[in-house]
Every structure is written in structure tokens, then in C-alpha cells.
Amino acid sequence: xxxxxxxxxxxxxxxxxxxxxxxxxxxxxxxxxxxxxxxxxxxxxxxxxxxxxxxxxxxxxxxxxxxxxxxxxxxxxxxxxxxxxxxxxxxxxxxxxxxxxxxxxxxxxxxxxxxxxxxxxxxxxxxxxxxxxxxxxxxxxxxxxxxxxxxxxxxxxxxxxxxxxxxxxxxxxxxxxxxxx
Numbered sequence: 001x002x003x004x005x006x007x008x009x010x011x012x013x014x015x016x017x018x019x020x021x022x023x024x025x026x027x028x029x030x031x032x033x034x035x036x037x038x039x040x041x042x043x044x045x046x047x048x049x050x051x052x053x054x055x056x057x058x059x060x061x062x063x064x065x066x067x068x069x070x071x072x073x074x075x076x077x078x079x080x081x082x083x084x085x086x087x088x089x090x091x092x093x094x095x096x097x098x099x100x101x102x103x104x105x106x107x108x109x110x111x112x113x114x115x116x117x118x119x120x121x122x123x124x125x126x127x128x129x130x131x132x133x134x135x136x137x138x139x140x141x142x143x144x145x146x147x148x149x150x151x152x153x154x155x156x157x158x159x160x161x162x163x164x165x166x167x168x169x170x171x172x173x174x175x176x177x178x179x180x181x
Contacts, residue, residue: 039059047088050075058071071100102114109135111132111147112127115128125147129143140171145157
């Protein structure tokens with residue numbers, strides 16, 4: 001089912017779509033139970049897979065944190081089919097996958113990458129590709145960054161090893177700059 005500029009005329013289709021797209025228990029903001037507000041140019045719901053695909057400048061906001069991408073896929077847990085419908089009973093958010101021009105922004109940092117995956121079980125966001133993280137004037141680059149949402153801790157990683165090799169984790173830090181908090 002695709003939702004975009006066209007209106008939905010069948011109320012049962014809309015009800016089924018709403019069951020699949022709710023991002024219950026998503027944790028994008030540190031220690032937040034605030035709701036997740038999703039927007040995009042288009043929404044496609046695949047009820048049989050408990051999957052919602054938000055396309056076109058997709059954005060997920062929770063409290064003071066934001067995850068932006070060209071495409072944002074939300075996978076909910078799949079339960080047994082309900083007797084009143086033919087589709088599965090979709091539960092909590094299992095993971096979110098962000099593709100294309102991915103940005104994760106909190107009050108403390110801005111992180112850009114080519115792709116990202118949020119895992120609800122571990123409450124981590126893994127950003128991949130050409131990852132650039134900035135905090136004030138400080139900048140860190142690498143191939144993969146793992147962000148622990150609840151603690152705010154992160155690790156930047158790369159597969160390149162050895163002194164003077166391009167592609168290693170690299171940071172530029174300004175010691176006299178105070179971190180914004």
C-alpha cells in the first residue's frame with residue numbers, strides 16, 4: 001500500500017497501515033520516552049512484513065534528537081495473525097534502516113553517513129560509509145560509527161590499519177573549545 005499525495009478511501013486499509021507504522025519503543029533520544037514523530041514525502045506499508053518505508057526527505061524526531069535520510073525503513077516485530085484480519089500482529093519497533101544522506105543530530109553532536117541502522121534491542125545506531133561526526137568545531141572521520149543512544153558513548157572505526165595510510169580514523173580537535181552541553 002502506498003500513501004503519498006493520494007487519499008486513502010478504505011478505512012480498514014488505513015487502520016491496518018497505522019498498526020504497522022507506529023514506532024513504539026524507539027529510542028532515538030537519550031533516555032527519552034517521548035513519542036517519535038515521522039514525516040516523509042511518501043509512505044509505503046507492507047503489512048505482511050510489518051514494514052513501513054518512508055521515502056523522500058524522511059525524518060524521525062524524538063525529543064531533541066533527529067534521524068534524517070532519503071529513505072527510512074521501520075521494521076516492527078511480527079506476531080501471530082489476529083483473527084479479525086489476514087495480516088500479522090505487528091508489535092514494537094525492531095530496527096530502523098536509513099539510506100542516503102543520513103544525518104543523526106542531537107544537541108551535543110551531528111553525525112553524517114551514507115547509511116545507518118538503529119537496533120532497538122541494543123539501543124544502538126550504526127552509521128556506515130563516509131562517516132563524519134562533529135561536536136562544536138571538533139571533527140571525527142571514519143568508515144563506521146557505533147552510537148549507544150542511552151549513554152551517548154560512541155566508537156569510530158575503520159578497516160584501514162597502519163601509519164600514514166589514508167582512510168584511518170581521523171580527528172581534528174580544538175583543545176580550547178568547550179563542548180556544548
